[in-house]
Amino acid sequence: MYDAHVIGLGSMGASALYHLAKxxxxxxxxxxxxxxxxxxxxxxxxxxxxKAYFEDERYIPLLESAYNGWKEIEQTSGNTIYTESGLAYFGESDHPIVQGVYQAANSHRLPFRACSNREKAPFALPDSFESRVEIEAGFLRADIAIKSFVEAAKKTGAQVFQNETVRAINYREDIVEVETDKRIIRAGKAVICAGSYISELIPExxxxxxxxxQMxxxxxxxxNDLEMFEQMSAWVIADKTIPGIYYGFPMLDDVTHPMHGQLKFAHHTIADSIHPTELHQYDPETEEAKLRRILEQFLPELADQPISLNTCMYTNTNDEQFILDYLPDSGxxxxxxxxxxxxxFKFAPVIGEIVTDLVARGTTQYNIDFLGLDR
Ligand SMILES: Cc1cc2nc3c(=O)[nH]c(=O)nc-3n(C[C@H](O)[C@H](O)[C@H](O)COP(=O)(O)OP(=O)(O)OC[C@H]3O[C@@H](n4cnc5c(N)ncnc54)[C@H](O)[C@@H]3O)c2cc1C
Incomplete structure (x- = not known):
């Protein structure tokens, strides 16, 4: 009998496990x-x-805590997770996303600087585009982050079962019973962080x-100037002719990673809906052609290079706000x-902290009203 289960040890579950154990x-x-x-x-x-959260400024206080949380898990694990490369925003000043970035930056006094010519050098940008760099921004190493949370949780006493699928969750007055393909596990409470598989467990x-x-x-x-690509900022391009944004990362020096020596780039917009089991069933030629358009339009020097592909899933709510709440009728x-x-992803540490508050204290100091199921 445990105090709590965490179902799903991906981005949010790994952090939840760590914070609950802590x-x-x-x-x-x-x-x-x-x-x-x-x-x-x-x-x-x-x-x-x-931090310049154009999506909704109510996330900014959560982000302040998340930044502290990333520092904490770096110290606890001894691993580097956050790199403050800066984040360059390229786009016309009246683009709604660019406006949202500047508005959030102004109201929360977030430091920005001009973008250097060296940082702009890889890109072909229209003259009408502005370019500014958010200083306290960059990227997180997601794989290292998740492993760090899980390892730290284990050191604090958490039990972890991998390669084991939760099939059903049953609850009665003082107990939550989780049925996996290998056993039944009982706890007083549960946190469900099942990502794209959530509807399998909670059909509603x-x-x-x-x-x-998402590709x-x-x-x-x-x-030959590889340093330019290693030292560039992370970047975002907001172009009025495309929905969402294009974005990318500097080249990383991690020789153990299969994509070592390559630049990562993508289109952030909601793609076609799939069932999670269909994730890897895509036509590489079609997907490569879509991504190549980003290079042709904005990184033309790279446009004739081979493109390697990865996939990943978004789990999208109707308003693109997170869901953070008690499951109705679960007491x-x-x-x-x-x-x-x-x-x-960037919020993982503060999400772990909030679910721990909800499990252990029944309340949290953070404003999460806008993330409730009753919206
Ligand atoms: C291409 C791409 C780019 C992104 N870029 C950014 C970005 O730049 N910045 C940012 O902040 N966010 C970004 N995101 C979003 C971010 O990665 C996600 O919001 C975050 O990973 C969601 O975390 P999660 O814990 O819900 O899902 P996951 O990390 O997928 O974790 C869910 C876990 O639950 C497990 N699970 C599911 N069902 C069961 C079950 N029945 N039993 C046991 N385990 C189960 C799964 O195997 C999985 O490991 C991006 C996402 C994608 C796909």
Missing amino acids: AGLNVVGIERFGIVHDSGSHSGQTRLIR MKNRVQVSR IGWVKPKT NKIVLAAGFSGHG
Whole structure:
């Protein structure tokens, strides 16, 4: 009998497990695949982190805590997770996303600087585009982050079952019973962080979230000036002719990663809906052609280079806001952290902290009213 289960040890579940264990709870985590895999929402090595939150300024206080949380897990694990590369925003000043960035930056006094010519050098940008760099922004190493949380949780006493799928969750007055393909595990409470698979466990979520397949491209720079690509900022391009944004990362020096020596880039917009089991069933030629358009338009020097592909899933709510609430009718015994809509990773530490508050204290100091199920 545990104090709490954490179902799903991906981005949010790994952090939840760590924070629950750190708070002194006897906690068990269950993950259907391994710790870090490519059949969820966290693959592809890196994630952007930024504070100029054009999506909704109510996320900014959560981000302040998340930044502290990333520092804490770096110290606890001894691993580097956050790189403050800066984040360059390229776009016309009247683009709604560019306006949203500047508005959030102004109201929260977030430091920005001009973009250097060297940082702009790889790009072909229209004269009408402005370029500014958010200083306290950059990227997170997602795979290292998740492993760090799980390892730290284990050191604090958490039990972890990998390659074990939760099939059903039953609850009665003082107990939550989780049935996996290997055993039955009992605890007082549960946290569900099942990412794109949430509707398998909670069928009512089918009306709340849709899963989409998102493609990631990798391309090798042609130049001898590799330092330019290693030292560039992370970047975002907001162009009025495309929905969403294009974005990318500097080239990383991690020789152990299969995409070592390549630049990662992608299109952040909600793609077609799929069932999670269809994630890897795509036509590479079609997907490569879509990604090549980004290079042709904005990184023409790289446009004739081969592109390697990865996939990943978004779990999208109708309003693209997260879901962070108790499961209705569970007597506040089950916490749901779901629907991170393609922008959740950077928040993982504070999500872990909030679910721990909800499990251990029944309340949290953070404003999460806008993330409730009653919206
Ligand atoms: C291409 C791409 C780019 C992105 N870029 C950014 C970015 O730049 N910045 C940012 O902040 N966010 C970004 N995101 C979003 C972010 O990665 C997600 O919001 C976040 O990973 C969601 O975390 P999660 O814990 O809900 O899902 P996951 O990390 O997928 O974790 C869910 C886990 O639950 C497990 N699970 C599911 N069902 C069961 C079950 N029945 N039993 C046991 N285990 C189960 C799964 O195997 C999985 O490991 C991006 C996402 C994608 C796909």
